[in-house]
Amino acid sequence: MMINTTYTKGLLALIAGVMLSGSVNAQVVDTLNAPPPVLKGVYADPNITVFGKRFYIYPTTDGTEGWLSTSFTCWSSPNLVDWKNEGVILDLPRDLTWAKERAWAPTIAFKNNKYYYYYSANVNIGVAVSDKPTGPFKDPLGKPLIPKGTRPGQTIDPMVFVDDDGAAYLYWGQGQCNVAKLNEDMVSLDTSKIISFKPTGYNEGPFVIKRKGIYYLMWSEYDTRDPRYSIAYATSASPMGPFKKAAGFPVLKGKGVVKGAGHHSVVQVPGKDEWYIAYHRFKIPDGDGYNRETCISPMRFDAQGHILPVNVFEKVKAVSIKK
Template structure:
């Protein structure tokens, strides 16, 4: 027994040391990005039995990208490049560069693609989630300088009753209900507000009757870039910021984790968050890569902190959604 008493503390010390070493190793060895190369601001969506990613093409100082791509997957791990779906110089008459932060929604049997172009917000339409997308307006949906802050980072949420809401803006969060055509709105009905810490990249989803507004804090070139959220009983607010924030942030070798989107696996209460981080190694705010991690909730519906070192479990089959 005397020997056991001496060994037990030693074992405890060794286990503690191993645990600490594992934690250090974990923070220094991040999983690979889900897309090859540098892509940022990923919008993830599920249509039918397929997931889609719509990112910003990264890798140029000043974010000078001129085109958008689409990627598809059945299991959230293996992604197929569906090619260029919107080329600003070829497909637009009003903007040629700064192709940023797209989003997609489906209604009326069509797919509506919202995007930033030269600090305006545009919309394009297609019969398929993989495009090609065409500009139905020949002008921005939201023009540069229309409101305070930058007119960037659109996101569209479609509620259970079919009503669609557009969220956008850097510096302030702007909300407006879209008309039935999905490509127009009443500008007199725009709601402008700024949650504490809000910078850009708003995203909205609904779970168990509660509306979640998420956004990115700090600047995308800042290693502290992170994601926070607030909730409301209505899609237009008022939104109350959660006590436990941010829910997504970098750790260890992962820097600048933010500008996210969220997807629910069709037929399940299972959620994933897509986001970008500084490219590993040697990344920065102009060289970012796309990642996906599970996102979970507690029994009260609060979003739990996301582990940026956790990746999705490969899925064998996804139930097709109705949309």
């Protein structure tokens, strides 16, 4: 039988090309190996921010069924890669008279030359104050800032956004999103002026950023115990809405070995249009909704200002703050 050498060479080249392409694609879509968590241990609901020349993460201490943690820690880093545990900054049994457990999902803001720390405690929202981002924090009210039952849904997951004009807004809520403008003292607000709404798919964990005049409200969909837990967003011309949900797939979701990726926060590198998203995922291996770990991934925008899908397998490189 006569063999067509030209055809054979072409076929071999095609096979080699397919194999090479498959090898490259396998590297790109490898979902079996995820970057390690940035914090050692099980921590969830990370609130990432920057003060001065350091990044900070304020998380929920995880590892108990029912999320019965009783204290909060702070972590700091000069570069987003190397993180130092700054210790306990607020201990509920020691520092509060109105709640002893369920210390969840904190956030922090700087104003009036002080640091204001907002947190969930026994399904209420409290506020604490310190002169340093690493605490210790003290309760200035002796009671919740927003007691449970103030609005429908769970009174959890606070987030504070300070706008360019210095006005501060508090967002919170599981089951529906609530927003109210904080008073200048940062420890009070007018509950009669709370705006409540529920974007399609919204469950919990609201977080707001502002970029090029656009306000982005981001949130978690599904339940934190659900492997489908993910992040979506909406945009507005005002910090109090109305917000229009972005079309398409979630901004962040698990894939392969990464499950339950959500309850996030976002930080901008000072002086740059460079953004990073912190979030938790089920601990790898053998994690679940009570054993979660904190991760960081780059977050990018397209030319139209849409948030691009986050690659949970992209490893964060060291970032320097030039400020």
